[in-house]
Amino acid sequence: MTTGSDEPKNRYLQYLEIVTGPLEEKKRYRQYKARIKRLPENYRIAVEALERYLMHFGPVDGSGAMEMYEDLADLFERSAADATPIRDIFGDDPIEFVETFMSNYPLGQYRARERHRFTSAVDRAIGATPPQDRTE
Structure with missing residues (x-):
C-alpha cells in the first residue's frame, strides 16, 4: 500500500490501519459528509434519512458502501x-x-455469506440440493 506517492506507508500508518481500518476509506467518508452538508436543507434531510436506512440494510463493506x-x-x-x-x-x-x-451494489461479504448460509440451510431442511452459485 502507498500513501499516494511511490513511497510505502510507515510502520505507524500500517499499524493504525490494522486498528482503525483503511485511512483512505475514512477520508472518502469525510468528503462524502462534506458534500451532503452543502446540499439545500430538504435534500440534506432526505439524504440523511436514506443514509440511516442504508447503514442498517445496505452493503457492509467499506469500499462498496x-x-x-x-x-x-x-x-x-x-x-x-x-x-x-x-x-x-x-x-x-x-x-x-x-x-x-x-440492488446496484454488491452485498458486503458478511451479509452475502450469511444469506448463502441461510438459503443453504433452508434448502437442506426441505431436502433440496442447494444451488452451487447462489449469491443472494
Missing part, C-alpha cells in the same frame, strides 16, 4: 442543481426506491 454513498451524493447534488422535487426522486414508494438503489 462508499461507492454507494458517493453515487447517492452525486444523485442528490444533480437533483438539487436541477431543482428536481424530492418526491420525483423517490417516486411514490421510498422503500422501493432505496431497495432498487441498493
Whole structure:
C-alpha cells in the first residue's frame, strides 16, 4: 500500500490501519459528509434519512458502501442543481426506491455469506440440493 506517492506507508500508518481500518476509506467518508452538508436543507434531510436506512440494510463493506454513498451524493447534488422535487426522486414508494438503489451494489461479504448460509440451510431442511452459485 502507498500513501499516494511511490513511497510505502510507515510502520505507524500500517499499524493504525490494522486498528482503525483503511485511512483512505475514512477520508472518502469525510468528503462524502462534506458534500451532503452543502446540499439545500430538504435534500440534506432526505439524504440523511436514506443514509440511516442504508447503514442498517445496505452493503457492509467499506469500499462498496462508499461507492454507494458517493453515487447517492452525486444523485442528490444533480437533483438539487436541477431543482428536481424530492418526491420525483423517490417516486411514490421510498422503500422501493432505496431497495432498487441498493440492488446496484454488491452485498458486503458478511451479509452475502450469511444469506448463502441461510438459503443453504433452508434448502437442506426441505431436502433440496442447494444451488452451487447462489449469491443472494
